[in-house]
Amino acid sequence: MDPAYDPQRVEADWYSRWEKAGVFRPELNAGGPPFCIVIPPPNVTGSLHMGHALDQTIQDVIIRRKRMQGFAALWLPGTDHAGIATQIVVERELAKEGMTREELGRERFIEQVWLWKARSGGAITQQIRRMGFSTDWTRERFTMDEGLSAAVRKVFVDLYHEDLIYRGTRIINWCPRDRTAISDVEVEHEDELGELVHIRYPFTEGSGGIEVATSRAETMLGDTGVAVHPDDPRYRDMIGKTVRVPLVDREVPIVADSAVDPTFGTGAVKVTPAHDPTDFEIGRRHGLEAVVILDEGGVINANGGRFAGLDRMDARRAVKEALAAEGALIKTEPHEHSVGHCERCHTVVEPYLSEQWFVRVAPLVGPAMEAVKRGDIRFIPERWEKTYFHWMENLRDWNISRQIWWGHRIPAWYCDDCGEMSVAMEAPAACRCGSKSLRQDEDVLDTWFSSGLFPFSTLGWPEDTADYRAFYPNSVLVTGYDIISFWVARMIQLGLHLTGCKPFPDVVIHGMIRAEDGRKMSKSLGNGVDPLDVVREYGADALRLALMQAAAPNQDVPFQTESVDAARRFGNKLWNAIRFALSHLGEGNVPANGGYPDRPGPEATWVLARLRAASDEVDALLDDYRFSDAFSTLYNFAWGEVFDWYLEMAKAQLRAGDEATKATLGVVMRDLLKLFHPAIPYLTEELWQHLVGDGFIAASRWPTPPSHDEPAGFENFREIVSGVRRFRAEHGLGPRHPLDIVIADPAGVMESWWAPQFKALAGFEPRAGAATEGANYSQVVSGSLQALISLDGLVDIGAERLRLDREITELEALVARTAAKLANAQFVERAPADIVAKERARAEDWLATLAKLTAQRSELG
RNA sequence: GGGCGCUUAGCUCAGUUGGUUAGAGCGCUUCCCUUACAAGGAAGAAGUCGGGGGUUCGAAUCCCUCAGCGCCCACCA
Numbered sequence: 001m002d003p004a005y006d007p008q009r010v011e012a013d014w015y016s017r018w019e020k021a022g023v024f025r026p027e028l029n030a031g032g033p034p035f036c037i038v039i040p041p042p043n044v045t046g047s048l049h050m051g052h053a054l055d056q057t058i059q060d061v062i063i064r065r066k067r068m069q070g071f072a073a074l075w076l077p078g079t080d081h082a083g084i085a086t087q088i089v090v091e092r093e094l095a096k097e098g099m100t101r102e103e104l105g106r107e108r109f110i111e112q113v114w115l116w117k118a119r120s121g122g123a124i125t126q127q128i129r130r131m132g133f134s135t136d137w138t139r140e141r142f143t144m145d146e147g148l149s150a151a152v153r154k155v156f157v158d159l160y161h162e163d164l165i166y167r168g169t170r171i172i173n174w175c176p177r178d179r180t181a182i183s184d185v186e187v188e189h190e191d192e193l194g195e196l197v198h199i200r201y202p203f204t205e206g207s208g209g210i211e212v213a214t215s216r217a218e219t220m221l222g223d224t225g226v227a228v229h230p231d232d233p234r235y236r237d238m239i240g241k242t243v244r245v246p247l248v249d250r251e252v253p254i255v256a257d258s259a260v261d262p263t264f265g266t267g268a269v270k271v272t273p274a275h276d277p278t279d280f281e282i283g284r285r286h287g288l289e290a291v292v293i294l295d296e297g298g299v300i301n302a303n304g305g306r307f308a309g310l311d312r313m314d315a316r317r318a319v320k321e322a323l324a325a326e327g328a329l330i331k332t333e334p335h336e337h338s339v340g341h342c343e344r345c346h347t348v349v350e351p352y353l354s355e356q357w358f359v360r361v362a363p364l365v366g367p368a369m370e371a372v373k374r375g376d377i378r379f380i381p382e383r384w385e386k387t388y389f390h391w392m393e394n395l396r397d398w399n400i401s402r403q404i405w406w407g408h409r410i411p412a413w414y415c416d417d418c419g420e421m422s423v424a425m426e427a428p429a430a431c432r433c434g435s436k437s438l439r440q441d442e443d444v445l446d447t448w449f450s451s452g453l454f455p456f457s458t459l460g461w462p463e464d465t466a467d468y469r470a471f472y473p474n475s476v477l478v479t480g481y482d483i484i485s486f487w488v489a490r491m492i493q494l495g496l497h498l499t500g501c502k503p504f505p506d507v508v509i510h511g512m513i514r515a516e517d518g519r520k521m522s523k524s525l526g527n528g529v530d531p532l533d534v535v536r537e538y539g540a541d542a543l544r545l546a547l548m549q550a551a552a553p554n555q556d557v558p559f560q561t562e563s564v565d566a567a568r569r570f571g572n573k574l575w576n577a578i579r580f581a582l583s584h585l586g587e588g589n590v591p592a593n594g595g596y597p598d599r600p601g602p603e604a605t606w607v608l609a610r611l612r613a614a615s616d617e618v619d620a621l622l623d624d625y626r627f628s629d630a631f632s633t634l635y636n637f638a639w640g641e642v643f644d645w646y647l648e649m650a651k652a653q654l655r656a657g658d659e660a661t662k663a664t665l666g667v668v669m670r671d672l673l674k675l676f677h678p679a680i681p682y683l684t685e686e687l688w689q690h691l692v693g694d695g696f697i698a699a700s701r702w703p704t705p706p707s708h709d710e711p712a713g714f715e716n717f718r719e720i721v722s723g724v725r726r727f728r729a730e731h732g733l734g735p736r737h738p739l740d741i742v743i744a745d746p747a748g749v750m751e752s753w754w755a756p757q758f759k760a761l762a763g764f765e766p767r768a769g770a771a772t773e774g775a776n777y778s779q780v781v782s783g784s785l786q787a788l789i790s791l792d793g794l795v796d797i798g799a800e801r802l803r804l805d806r807e808i809t810e811l812e813a814l815v816a817r818t819a820a821k822l823a824n825a826q827f828v829e830r831a832p833a834d835i836v837a838k839e840r841a842r843a844e845d846w847l848a849t850l851a852k853l854t855a856q857r858s859e860l861g
Numbered sequence: 862g863g864g865c866g867c868u869u870a871g872c873u874c875a876g877u878u879g880g881u882u883a884g885a886g887c888g889c890u891u892c893c894c895u896u897a898c899a900a901g902g903a904a905g906a907a908g909u910c911g912g913g914g915g916u917u918c919g920a921a922u923c924c925c926u927c928a929g930c931g932c933c934c935a936c937c938a
Contacts, residue, residue, distance in 0.1 A: 003898075064913060171936085189935075196938085214938055264937045277936040336936075351936080383865075390864065390934065408868090516873090518931090549886080552875070555866090556932085562887055569900045580897030628875075632885070647897080722904085728892090729904040735893065763895095807922095814882065825901085826918040835880050842881065 001582065001690060005575035007539025009566065011682040015129050018685075023698045024134045026072035026470075035071035036471035037063055038455055039135065040479045040487070041143065044079035045120050050513040050521060050559055051480060054551055057544045057679075058510060058627060059478045060133045065622060066475075067134070068702040074471055076458050077135035079124060081117075081144045083407040083447040084178055084344050090116050090406070099288035099579040106405050113406050127532060131540050132681045134698070139467070141458040143450040151407045151457035152450050153425050155498060160412075160423045164360050164497075165400070167412075167421075171277045171566040172399050174352030175342040176298025176312070180403040181356050183446060184396060185485045187340040188348055196265060196335035197320060200328050201226060201243035204251050204728070210235070210243055211330055213265030215337055216275075218315040221248055221304045222293040225271035227282050230256035232267055234365065245270075246328040246598045247319065248305055262625050274353040290353050296403075298350060312350070345813045357401035357410060357443065364493040365392050377492060377502050380625050384509045385483060394584040398490075400446045407444030415437050452490035457504035472499065476506040484509070508625050513547075518558050527561055540567035541680035548631045548679050570635060571683050574676070577643050581669045584654045588693030590666035593701050597663045602711045602753040603653070604664040607646040609708040610637065611668055618675055631679055638672055645718070645761075652760050666691070671703040713750035714784040717757065723780030724762040727789060730803060731796075739764040740790040742777075747784045756828040778803075779856060781849045798859060804857045811850045818843040 022028060026036075037059050042052055059075060067073040090113050091101055101109040121142075128135060132417060141148060159165040172181045197217045202209035210226055223245045228235035239256045252271075259278055260269050273283030273290035283290055293303045300307045300315045307315050312622035323329035340349045369392050371377045372385055379385045401410060412423045415431035415438055422428050423437075430436045450457070455477075459468040488507060495503035514520060515527035522528060534543050545567040550557045597604055614637040646668070653661040670691055677684040677697050688697035720743070728735065743750075743758075743766040747775075758766050766787070776791040778800055791800060818839055821827055828836055 004900075005898090189933095212938080216938085219938095259936090261937050269938050272938090276938070278938075279936090281936085337937085386865070387933070396932075396936095485934090512932095517874095550874075555874085558873065560887080563873080565900085566886060572900050573898065576898035576901085578897080583897070624877085625875085629877090632875075636885080642899090644902085725903055726905085732892080735895070735903075809880090817882085821919085824918060828918080830918050831880075838881070 001575075001579050003576070003579070005568075005572040005683070006534075007541060007571065007683075010686045011130075011132070011539055011541070014682050014685045015132060018134070018696060018698055019129075021696065021699075023067075023696055024075070024136045026074040026136065027068055028699060029067065029072045032072040034074070034470040034472045035063070035066045036074045036076065036480065037317075037476055038076045038458055038474055039078060040477075040483070041080040041141075041451060041454060041707065042124050043076040043082035043085055044117055044124065044142065045082070045089050046061070047123055048131070048531055050529060050531050052130060053543060054510060054513050054547045055478060055480060056128065056131065056133050058508065058551070058625075060131075060681075061543075061548065061622070061627060061678040062476065062478070062625075064134055064681065064698065065702060067678070067698070068674065068700060070701070072138070072470070074467075075133070075135045076139050076141065076471075077125065077128065077133075077137060078141035078143070078454070078458055079121065080447060080451055081407060082143065083402055083404055083444060084180065084182075085447075086113060087404050087406040088178065088344065089671060090789045101405065109405055123333055130535060131543070134681070137538075139458075143447070147460065148450060148453070148457045149493055150425070151462060152445065153451075154462055155453060155494070156411055156445070157423055157425055158498075159359065165357060166360060167355065167357050169353065169355045170358070170397075170399075171275075171280045171351045171353055172356050173340060173349045174296075174298075174354065175345065175347055175349050176294070176296070177345050177347040178342060178404070179296045181352075181354060181399055181401060181447075182342060182344075182349065183399045186343040188343050188346075189338045189340055191336055192339045194335050194337055194339070195332045197244070197323075197332050198330040199270070199323055200268065200330055201245060201252075201270070203238075204242045204244050210238060210254065210268050211266045212268045212270040214270055215335055216316065217319045218300070218304075218307070218312055219272040219293070219308060220245060220270055220275050220319065221276050221300065221315075222253060222272045222291040223248075223250070223270045224273060224283065224288040224291055225252045225286060226254045226268055227257045227260050227271050227286075228254060228268045229260040229262040230258060232260075232262045234262075235268060240625050246326055247322055249306075251285070252288070255282070255288070257282045257285060262472075276351050280351075292353055294350060294352065315330050356399050357445075358375045358396040361395050361397055361493070364497055365395055367496045368489065368493040371492060371496060371502050373720055377505060377507060378725070379509060381509065384484060384507075387481070388489060392489060398446075400447055400449050401443040404444055407447065408441050408450060410441040410445060412441040414441070437640075440819075441743055448486055448490060451487055452494045453498070455491055455495055456499055461499065473502055474504040476508060477504045478508045478510070480512055481509050482512065506625075508726060510551055513858065514556050514558045516558055516560060521559070534561070534564055538564045538568045539571070539682070541571055541683045541814065544681075545570065545631065545635075545679050548627050549635065551628050563566075563684045570639065571680065571729065573639060573643060574672075574683065575687065577647060578669060578673075578691060580647060580688055581665050585666050585691070587690055590670050590692050592692050592694050595663060595667045595670075596706050597660050597667075598814060599660075600664060600708070601660060602714075602751070603646065603649045603757070604660060605708050605711050606714050607642065607664065607668055608705060609710045611671060612705040612707045614641075615671065615675060615703055615705055627636050634675055638676070641671065642668060648761055649757050652756055667705075671705055672696060672760055674700060674703045674743075711753075711783075711825065713745075713754070716785045717750060717754050719782035720785065720787045721758065721762045723782070724758075724764065724787060724789065728763075728776060731799065735763050737763075740767075740792070742767050742769045742788040742790075744769065744786040744788060745784070749784065776860070777856070779852065781852050783845065784848075786852065801857070801860055804853060808850065808853050808857060811846060811853065815843065815846045815850055818846065 026382035063073050063075040173187050175182055194215050195215050196215055198211055198213050200209045200211050212226060226243055238254050242251050242253050244251055259282055271279045271282050271288060273280045273288055274292040291303050293300055298312045300310050302308050307318055310318055340398045342349050412421055413428055414421050415435050417437055418433040421429050431438060455474050459471050461468050491503050517527055542564050546563040550563055559593050600608060617633050618630045650661050650665055673684040673688055685697050741764045755766060758764055778789045778791055780787040821839055822843060
């Protein structure tokens with residue numbers, strides 16, 4: 001083995017070997033209880049970003065551990081066709097060749113998208129492989145696969161016949177750039193400083209008029225009414241009168257509607273039913289006409305009269321100028337308001353009256369909320385349930401039709417002759433009227449419609465397949481909080497309704513990876529870090545371990561390259577620890593399982609006890625999805641206890657060829673590799689091959705070390721070693737400077753095993769005995785033990801006095817604190833007995849130490 | 862306008878039902894190239910846990926309040 005760890009070499013070919021051996025298939029543990037995670041499908045044309053890296057590392061840690069625990073573990077990979085996003089990408093590619101999709105036509109454009117997918121769709125799956133994620137590629141799915149598409153059509157048809165899907169003309173969110181409707185959750189609201197424009201609408205009869213205020217002046221071109229609150233005394237007399245809309249010269253009524261807030265603006269609102277949701281409702285209540293003034297690209301249409309042809313933003317300026325020229329513009333004032341933007345392209349969206357398909361959500365919401373309230377489905381951390389409930393409670397019908405070409409085309413056909421609509425799985429041969437002139441609906445479904453079926457459509461549903469029976473419901477869903485509303489809530493709604501069963505019991509929500517500056521990683525800000533770049537520099541294992549240690553349960557975490565570097569250094573440390581073990585054990589001499597020594601010596605007992613404690617803790621933490629705590633615990637155990645203490649203690653015995661120590665070293669290192677394997681699969685696999693050389697660690701059994709009590713006196717030993725090292729450091733004595741030290745162990749807590757270890761770890765050979773009265777010595781006290789370091793000819797007595805004084809002062813403060821606590825009758829009375837007992841024991845301990853130190857201090861003069 | 866969250870060492874963050882002297886990584890200081898590892902080892906400095914008030918024998922932890930920051934939701938034009 002090389003003396004240094006080289007991630008690129010280690011990570012070169014394990015993945016294909018695992019894959020070839022079928023390690024990632026649930027059949028590996030046929031007969032074991034099923035365990036399943038479906039991947040949140042990334043955009044098929046996208047590439048892996050840091051968020052994926054975190055999300056998927058969590059899933060891989062879960063699935064690899066379950067696999068090692070004997071579950072028939074399935075992590076099902078897949079990709080999403082990502083309707084609008086993908087279409088935009090392909091349109092951009094076409095634009096480079098000077099083409100538009102319209103020129104190409106629907107059929108040929110879709111061909112182009114499939115070609116694009118074939119070319120670039122492999123990128124993301126290659127990246128998933130490079131990260132070492134153990135997905136079962138034999139079960140890979142794509143949301144536009146034949147099977148998944150059939151499921152989509154079936155769901156659409158069934159929901160339509162249950163009246164849960166309907167077609168209707170509503171105000172929806174329209175993106176003029178993408179020229180499609182989008183759903184409520186695809187709109188991002190941002191506060192912007194705009195202006196409130198006050199306009200005067202003159203009465204058609206008599207003098208005077210009414211003043212209205214708007215932030216979108218151009219919409220007045222579509223005004224068909226003015227509304228006031230019915231109880232507003234300012235306007236009560238005007239209700240029923242008519243006013244003339246300037247510029248378009250339309251006569252419209254003043255109506256009374258309680259949706260109007262009398263305290264806002266002038267208390268009178270212009271009503272544009274075709275371009276505002278509230279206005280649409282008001283218009284419907286009062287029979288006002290809806291005049292659409294925008295075309296699909298956000299340009300004023302013929303209804304806008306002389307403003308036709310102007311983009312909406314240009315029209316806003318032009319309308320204001322024209323109003324001012326007519327004397328109808330009263331004033332403009334700055335106005336902060338919230339503006340909706342398209343989540344995909346960030347264009348300002350328009351409320352737009354249009355005929356679309358909707359899912360009626362009311363009947364789905366109840367059961368979906370109940371399942372979480374009952375605890376059938378739980379969010380981890382729990383606080384996300386509030387977000388979920390809040391969103392569910394305010395849910396409006398879901399607009400599922402998109403005016404794009406890439407996606408699942410809506411399975412509805414219209415008869416050219418009689419106008420009848422047929423909704424069916426496949427194109428009907430003829431209309432009921434006998435006509436064969438049928439046209440399929442032009443629209444496609446929202447991408448999230450198919451993603452919403454992912455937990456079961458990927459397993460073969462609606463067919464009753466073996467996979468569906470075994471792996472549905474899934475075992476856990478892992479995702480970021482950003483798509484709770486897009487995806488999680490919809491899977492729960494649709495899953496419950498369609499399969500009659502919750503899609504998963506646990507929803508693990510993690511934070512977002514942010515850029516080093518704390519902001520969102522984004523291409524436009526240029527602060528993004530490509531995980532593959534990090535992998536090339538530090539290795540996938542280092543990135544994975546860093547993400548696992550950093551990922552607090554519910555907090556966003558700034559990505560820091562240094563943490564990856566630290567993880568890589570840990571890899572090097574582990575590499576060398578194994579190299580050390582191999583130098584004594586030779587290659588392939590450690591059993592894959594068991595092999596724990598029957599009658600371990602004290603050092604072995606200690607390390608085995610600690611191993612068991614660490615593995616118990618890691619198990620508990622991983623069961624609770626507390627990855628950061630789990631791997632920090634493991635990291636500290638490995639480095640702080642095994643490498644820093646145990647390996648040092650084992651050296652002397654290994655040199656003496658002690659077989660029991662070899663066995664212990666072997667199993668401890670082996671179990672350490674196993675415990676780390678879910679986080680750093682490549683490195684642990686490589687090292688496993690050297691240490692064990694049997695099968696794959698990826699297919700090995702999760703460790704269950706035997707339990708032992710920690711040997712008495714070990715902590716005392718550790719304290720004395722550290723104390724002597726501190727003594728050396730404080731007095732500028734090198735590690736090998738000879739010291740004359742007597743260990744006084746009146747209670748005999750340390751037996752005799754420690755003697756050679758003091759030599760190994762603290763560089764001195766202790767003499768047993770008692771403190772010599774009157775001698776010049778420094779002491780390290782631990783419990784009833786004392787290490788008495790002779791000062792003869794060694795150090796400056798003055799420095800030692802200062803050192804002692806400092807220690808005594810510190811100790812006195814502690815003693816005073818506990819004494820005060822114990823003197824408090826309330827504390828002794830009310831605190832639990834074990835807490836009080838602990839406090840007493842501590843106080844005694846400190847007092848004894850203090851007595852020894854003060855005695856020594858007085859001897860030093 | 863509602864809701865949620867954050868504020869702990871120079872930096873980035875842990876700290877689970879209140880209970881040892883509040884932890885880690887990085888950075889910093891001193892010493893050590895000891896035959897697994899200098900990508901390392903040993904020792905150390907460093908925090909009035911955002912401010913104020915309260916509950917309690919006891920508060921970083923629970924409650925109230927103020928300040929600063931961030932996120933989500935929302936049809937006040």
